[in-house]
Amino acid sequence: MIILSLNNLTKSFGGLVAVAGVSFDVERRDVIGLIGPNGAGKTTVFNLITGAIRPDDGHIFFNGHSLERLKPHRIVFLGLARTFQTIRLFPKLSVLENVLSGSHCRMKSPFISSLLRLPAQRREEKAAIVEAMKELDFVGLADHWNHEAGSLSYGDQRRLEIARALATEPKLIVLDEPAGGMNDQETFELRGLIARIKARDITIILIEHDMGFVMKVCNKIAVMENGALIARGKPEEIQKNPKVIEAYLGVDD
Amino acid sequence: MTGTRRDIWRDISLAAQVLLAVVFFCAPWFGIGAYWLGVLNQVGLYALLALSLNIILGHAGMFHMGHAAFFAVGAYTTAILNTIYGWSILATLPVAGLAAGFFALLVAAPIIHLRGDYLLMVTIGIVEIVRIALVNDIFGLTGGANGIVGISRPVIFGLRVTKPWQFFYLIWGFIAVTALLFHWLENSRFGRALNFIREDSAAAEGVGVNTTRYKLMAFVIGAVWAGFVGTLYASQMRTVSPDSFNFWESVVMFMIVILGGSGNQKGVIVGAFLVVGLPELFRGFQDSRLLFFGAALVLMMIFRPQGLLPPKGRTYKLPPEACPASLGRARAQDPETV
Amino acid sequence: MEFFIQQLTIGLAVGGIYALIALGYTMVYGVLKLINFAHGDIFTLGAYLGFTTLISFGLNGRVGTGPAIAICLILVMGLSALAGHIMERAAYRPLRKSGRLSAVVSALGVSIFLQNAIMLIWGAKSLAYPADLLPQVLISIGGHSVPLIRVLVFISSIVVMVGLNIFINRTRTGMAIRASAIDQGAAKLMGIDVRHVVAIVFMIGPALGGLAGVMVGISYGQISFSMGQLYGLKAFTAAIIGGIGNIPGAMIGGILLGVVEAFGAAYVSAAWKDAITFFVLILILVVRPTGILPERVAEKL
Numbered sequence: 001m002i003i004l005s006l007n008n009l010t011k012s013f014g015g016l017v018a019v020a021g022v023s024f025d026v027e028r029r030d031v032i033g034l035i036g037p038n039g040a041g042k043t044t045v046f047n048l049i050t051g052a053i054r055p056d057d058g059h060i061f062f063n064g065h066s067l068e069r070l071k072p073h074r075i076v077f078l079g080l081a082r083t084f085q086t087i088r089l090f091p092k093l094s095v096l097e098n099v100l101s102g103s104h105c106r107m108k109s110p111f112i113s114s115l116l117r118l119p120a121q122r123r124e125e126k127a128a129i130v131e132a133m134k135e136l137d138f139v140g141l142a143d144h145w146n147h148e149a150g151s152l153s154y155g156d157q158r159r160l161e162i163a164r165a166l167a168t169e170p171k172l173i174v175l176d177e178p179a180g181g182m183n184d185q186e187t188f189e190l191r192g193l194i195a196r197i198k199a200r201d202i203t204i205i206l207i208e209h210d211m212g213f214v215m216k217v218c219n220k221i222a223v224m225e226n227g228a229l230i231a232r233g234k235p236e237e238i239q240k241n242p243k244v245i246e247a248y249l250g251v252d253d
Numbered sequence: 254m255t256g257t258r259r260d261i262w263r264d265i266s267l268a269a270q271v272l273l274a275v276v277f278f279c280a281p282w283f284g285i286g287a288y289w290l291g292v293l294n295q296v297g298l299y300a301l302l303a304l305s306l307n308i309i310l311g312h313a314g315m316f317h318m319g320h321a322a323f324f325a326v327g328a329y330t331t332a333i334l335n336t337i338y339g340w341s342i343l344a345t346l347p348v349a350g351l352a353a354g355f356f357a358l359l360v361a362a363p364i365i366h367l368r369g370d371y372l373l374m375v376t377i378g379i380v381e382i383v384r385i386a387l388v389n390d391i392f393g394l395t396g397g398a399n400g401i402v403g404i405s406r407p408v409i410f411g412l413r414v415t416k417p418w419q420f421f422y423l424i425w426g427f428i429a430v431t432a433l434l435f436h437w438l439e440n441s442r443f444g445r446a447l448n449f450i451r452e453d454s455a456a457a458e459g460v461g462v463n464t465t466r467y468k469l470m471a472f473v474i475g476a477v478w479a480g481f482v483g484t485l486y487a488s489q490m491r492t493v494s495p496d497s498f499n500f501w502e503s504v505v506m507f508m509i510v511i512l513g514g515s516g517n518q519k520g521v522i523v524g525a526f527l528v529v530g531l532p533e534l535f536r537g538f539q540d541s542r543l544l545f546f547g548a549a550l551v552l553m554m555i556f557r558p559q560g561l562l563p564p565k566g567r568t569y570k571l572p573p574e575a576c577p578a579s580l581g582r583a584r585a586q587d588p589e590t591v
Numbered sequence: 592m593e594f595f596i597q598q599l600t601i602g603l604a605v606g607g608i609y610a611l612i613a614l615g616y617t618m619v620y621g622v623l624k625l626i627n628f629a630h631g632d633i634f635t636l637g638a639y640l641g642f643t644t645l646i647s648f649g650l651n652g653r654v655g656t657g658p659a660i661a662i663c664l665i666l667v668m669g670l671s672a673l674a675g676h677i678m679e680r681a682a683y684r685p686l687r688k689s690g691r692l693s694a695v696v697s698a699l700g701v702s703i704f705l706q707n708a709i710m711l712i713w714g715a716k717s718l719a720y721p722a723d724l725l726p727q728v729l730i731s732i733g734g735h736s737v738p739l740i741r742v743l744v745f746i747s748s749i750v751v752m753v754g755l756n757i758f759i760n761r762t763r764t765g766m767a768i769r770a771s772a773i774d775q776g777a778a779k780l781m782g783i784d785v786r787h788v789v790a791i792v793f794m795i796g797p798a799l800g801g802l803a804g805v806m807v808g809i810s811y812g813q814i815s816f817s818m819g820q821l822y823g824l825k826a827f828t829a830a831i832i833g834g835i836g837n838i839p840g841a842m843i844g845g846i847l848l849g850v851v852e853a854f855g856a857a858y859v860s861a862a863w864k865d866a867i868t869f870f871v872l873i874l875i876l877v878v879r880p881t882g883i884l885p886e887r888v889a890e891k892l
Binding site for chain 2: 681685686691692695696697701704707820863865869876880
Binding site: 050052071072073074076077081082084088089090091092093094096097100101102104105106107109111114115116117121125126129130132133134137142143145146164165168 | 437438440441442443445446448449452453455456457458459460461462463464465566567569571572574575576577580581584
């Protein structure tokens with residue numbers, strides 16, 4: 001069942017074409033790896049999907065909704081969450097509060113109820129805290145709940161960002177270089193984390209440069225170069241695809 | 254053991270603050286005289302304005318230098334309704350707030366997404382446009398450069414508020430109510446959303462927080478309150494003129510929030526005492542006070558950017574089932590994760 | 592028609608002044624991405640320094656008018672550059688790593704400090720430049736009589752701007768400035784000493800601002816300690832119109848603003864003139880923040 005569909009997605013900045021007619025479908029429970037050399041347009045595709053920027057042309061369909069005109073917070077509400085390539089946590093707030101920022105969009109108490117701390121709102125808040133702690137436990141950061149987010153190690157911050165994204169109760173999560181800056185041990189643990197996310201029936205698209213990681217974790221791979229999609233398929237096929245090899249290594253003269 | 258020591262210290266500090274507040278509220282009884290009561294009233298009005306600006310600048314992190322414009326809208330609304338249409342001051346209070354809030358909505362909606370330094374410039378432009386409009390007697394209602402005179406006094410439960418000590422209780426009572434309401438606001442979901450927006454607006458949007466809506470709400474709430482202060486001011490001064498609502502007034506409010514501790518109400522009130530009250534204590538200081546405060550702003554940013562009293566982080570208590578230990582046990586027992 | 596020409600020349604003259612001040616904003620912004628709030632007050636400082644140099648030091652009496660003005664200009668530009676340099680070292684450099692918000696507040700603090708320092712030193716009353724400094728004659732251009740001062744002001748602005756343009760485009764330092772404005776990181780990698788560039792920019796910009804201050808004093812006569820606020824805001828508007836960070840844009844934006852403002856005051860309403868300018872500022876920032884001139888560099892997101 002197709003959960004996300006990109007159709008001829010196009011975006012230019014000034015004279016530079018960043019994304020040129022990209023189309024592909026994502027099925028539920030896929031773990032899709034979006035790879036390509038630097039500047040290929042991968043993060044731009046993510047920015048387009050998550051509503052950070054508007055496409056010049058093309059369509060994005062997610063779970064029956066058309067995303068091109070929606071604001072980012074609305075897209076999150078519809079069930080599409082993201083992490084950022086450069087970590088964008090709230091560094092001065094606590095780890096727990098960072099995750100609670102993800103729960104925010106799922107809380108329904110009206111303004112007055114929240115202002116006066118009515119019982120119903122306090123119950124909802126308590127439930128949100130419990131859920132947030134569960135997400136922290138899920139990524140292995142429960143013990144750090146009261147620490148300042150900025151004081152965490154780089155790898156922990158990445159996991160925190162994932163916990164925050166999970167708190168939004170997404171159906172699809174978009175991870176921009178989740179293994180960036182991680183050592184081998186952390187990368188190995190990340191693979192387990194991704195598998196467990198998939199087990200929760202959440203679809204995953206990720207951008208990564210660590211090829212070993214991508215090949216092991218993803219069941220499908222899409223390759224971009226210069227804004228265009230040049231190959232799609234299973235990891236084994238992609239590894240042997242001559243166009244992909246050329247894109248990364250150049251052509252022998 | 255350090256936990257208990259910290260608790261004791263906190264209790265002592267709280268008791269001291271309560272004691273200070275009680276003593277302060279008895280000020281008129283200490284025979285400090287009409288002049289100093291007037292000073293305290295001035296401090297109070299600025300504190301109120303700064304508290305309302307604090308929602309926009311301190312909590313939401315938006316660089317707003319046009320707060321005097323909202324203050325002006327409230328004050329002039331009261332002045333016009335009272336002198337031309339004969340409304341009682343108390344009746345004009347909600348209208349003044351609403352007018353200021355509505356004006357803020359109108360004006361903030363197109364500019365809400367602007368980046369910090371650009372927003373700053375735009376808000377300066379707005380306060381100047383308002384001032385010019387007032388001077389040019391817009392709609393024929395504002396009395397031009399001379400403003401409006403002859404505003405009545407407020408009448409509360411049949412008592413006419415005229416003397417400084419009466420205004421003292423009116424203003425500082427209003428501050429107490431404001432502080433309580435804003436304290437609730439800070440701790441509500443709304444307040445939390447503002448914190449996220451202040452820390453990183455794009456990240457907040459990316460986590461599902463409707464940043465535009467919350468920023469606008471912050472602006473409107475701050476403006477409504479500034480409008481209320483306008484009513485208080487108009488009925489205390491009995492005159493309103495464009496000069497009282499210029500860019501420099503905005504600067505003073507801005508300074509109070511930044512120097513006192515943006516995001517911290519107590520800090521803001523302390524800031525009001527410093528910026529408005531201190532020059533009164535050192536008369537010779539009067540003329541050069543802005544010089545001093547300008548330098549203070551620079552030094553503050555270099556050495557203590559959070560302000561004198563930085564905002565305290567929010568503390569959370571974990572319900573038992575959410576403690577890391579309980580979670581670990583639950584996870585171990587969960588068949589799916591084994 | 593005569594009226595039109597008069598308004599046009601007024602607009603060009605004041606536009607030249609806006610342009611000079613706007614250049615200060617745009618150069619600093621280009622390199623530091625910071626709006627130097629205190630720039631308008633350097634302009635005021637220049638006007639007052641010019642006054643002191645000309646009047647208090649009796650320069651006017653001792654040497655001929657020509658040399659007096661020349662010395663005055665050089666002195667004021669030098670002192671303004673120094674003031675800008677001190678400002679940068681004391682208030683902005685320590686905050687280089689602290690984030691934009693701190694820098695903005697600090698700039699505000701400097702502006703407040705400077706304005707009040709000027710008030711304390713020279714007094715709160717507005718001062719007047721000697722009215723007979725330059726001959727108050729009219730000269731004939733294309734059959735129209737235009738005040739000589741107005742023409743001189745405009746021509747001086749143009750000369751300075753052309754000079755600046757040559758400096759920016761033809762010298763190595765100018766190139767370093769341009770490179771730093773486009774990408775500081777890349778400039779550093781190319782071996783450009785960005786701190787040096789920042790220091791230079793904080794001397795040229797203020798020097799131009801101070802020059803504009805003297806020119807205002809000479810052409811309009813009256814100076815007050817708060818004049819920098821209004822001029823500063825308008826010059827900022829001009830810089831925005833031309834695209835902030837864009838040097839030729841600041842020049843064009845300044846002249847354009849001056850002319851539009853003059854016509855607005857003459858044909859629409861004089862009392863609302865300033866309000867109209869601010870409204871234009873807001874409008875542009877909301878609708879087209881990159882300025883009304885065509886984009887020169889693709890924005891990187």
